[in-house]
Amino acid sequence: MMSFQEFVEEPEDFQETLEELEEGIVRSGALIAFSGKSKTHGDKAEKHFRDAITALRNAPSSKETPIEQRLVKLENAIFHLSAGLIEARKQIGAGIAVDLTGHLLTNKSLNSMGDKRRL
Numbered sequence: 715m716m717s718f719q720e721f722v723e724e725p726e727d728f729q730e731t732l733e734e735l736e737e738g739i740v741r742s743g744a745l746i747a748f749s750g751k752s753k754t755h756g757d758k759a760e761k762h763f764r765d766a767i768t769a770l771r772n773a774p775s776s777k778e779t780p781i782e783q784r785l786v787k788l789e790n791a792i793f794h795l796s797a798g799l800i801e802a803r804k805q806i807g808a809g810i811a812v813d814l815t816g817h818l819l820t821n822k823s824l825n826s827m828g829d830k831r832r833l
Contacts, residue, residue: 741819745812752808755801762798766791 769791774784 759801
């Protein structure tokens with residue numbers, strides 16, 4: 715690793731070093747952003763699934779309850795299950811983005827160190 719003094723004395727490498735630094739920050743930021751999105755979508759999916767459970771638990775099961783009222787409760791539960799599945803799908807997509815970004819960052823780091831292995 716170069717010292718600050720060496721860094722200042724080598725102006726021709728400044729632009730290349732700056733580009734590497736910016737790219738590393740952008741990739742790290744992308745990892746953090748996609749991780750946050752994955753967590754958010756997972757939390758939303760869990761909330762929808764819990765809402766579906768609540769709707770089913772609170773659904774009147776008595777034979778005296780009008781069928782229309784029971785159907786409304788079932789519709790509500792199915793809606794929350796569907797919304798939860800959509801959020802779970804988004805969470806999977808964000809997780810794949812985290813994985814891909816991590817692999818690209820690692821590959822770039824290996825290439826910059828002179829290691830020619832491919833991931």
